[in-house]
Each structure stands twice: as C-alpha cells, then as structure tokens.
Amino acid sequence: MNGITSRDHFPPFLRGRFYRFFHNIQQYIHFVYSPNELFVTVRRSGYPKKGSPLLARKAFDSSNPNYIIPRRMPIPALSPTDQMYSIKENAFRQQGFTPGTNNPLTLQDERIWYDKNTPAYGTGQ
Structure with a gap:
C-alpha cells in the first residue's frame, strides 16, 4: 500500500490497532455503494463497532438490541x-x-x- 493508508505514515506506537481501525473504517466508507463488498468487509473486520465514538454500529431491530446476523x-x-x-x-x-x-x-x-x-x-x- 502507499499513500495515507500505508502503515509507515503512522508513528510506531500507532501502527497496530489504530492502523487496523483506520484501515477498516476506510474500507467501510469505500464500499458503501457496493453492498456485497461492504457485507464481506463488515463480516471480516467486525466494524462498525458497537459503542465506537467514530462509527458506531446501529441496531437492526430497536426492540432487540442483540439481534443475531447469521454468518452463513x-x-x-x-x-x-x-x-x-x-x-x-x-x-x-x-x-x-x-x-x-x-x-x-x-x-x-x-x-x-x-x-x-x-x-x-x-x-x-
């Protein structure tokens, strides 16, 4: 990878979890108009994350916040x-x-x- 998504652009202490978080959010935004790719990205990464201050996961069913989405x-x-x-x-x-x-x-x-x-x-x- 090159550009802003490269791991080298972050200081060493931010290259682990922060980089992964940033990269997953960027992919989420990138695939908004490609529902199949977005679904795979969400399944692979676990983002959007429940309780996240940047991109919080929204409940599918307000009457059941623990709604289960099957994996297959x-x-x-x-x-x-x-x-x-x-x-x-x-x-x-x-x-x-x-x-x-x-x-x-x-x-x-x-x-x-x-x-x-x-x-x-x-x-x-």
Whole structure:
C-alpha cells in the first residue's frame, strides 16, 4: 500500500490497532455503494463497532438490541432418497454444519472455513 493508508505514515506506537481501525473504517466508507463488498468487509473486520465514538454500529431491530446476523446461509435438509445422501451427510458433518436448520444461533456458530477466525459482528477487533 502507499499513500495515507500505508502503515509507515503512522508513528510506531500507532501502527497496530489504530492502523487496523483506520484501515477498516476506510474500507467501510469505500464500499458503501457496493453492498456485497461492504457485507464481506463488515463480516471480516467486525466494524462498525458497537459503542465506537467514530462509527458506531446501529441496531437492526430497536426492540432487540442483540439481534443475531447469521454468518452463513442455511443448508436445506438432506433427503434420504438422494443418491448422494451419504456423501453430503459426511461432508456436512466434517465441516461441522447442520443441514435443515434455519436457527440464527446455529448459523452464527457454524462458520465457513474462511470465516472461522474473524470477529463477531460489532466487536471490531
């Protein structure tokens, strides 16, 4: 990277968390008109962060401030008559997925491999 987003533009004591925060906020603003990219950036970074003085996360549902946003899409229930039933069942078990569930808590906890080490929505790590 070059320009203002380069880590070298910050003094050494600000190059860690501050740089990450600045970079995530900049990406958030950059992708405002690209909803798919913005969603991925929010999922990857955890920003906007709850209680942040610069860019606070807003609740989706004012009646439920702990509204859960699933991390992945549901997988349809498997049919025993499907010729690939045992293969699919084994694959989903190995990945730790529960087919047929639409429970947001389950979809939040059963993450896809590239999403396992990312922060929870609104924690901004």
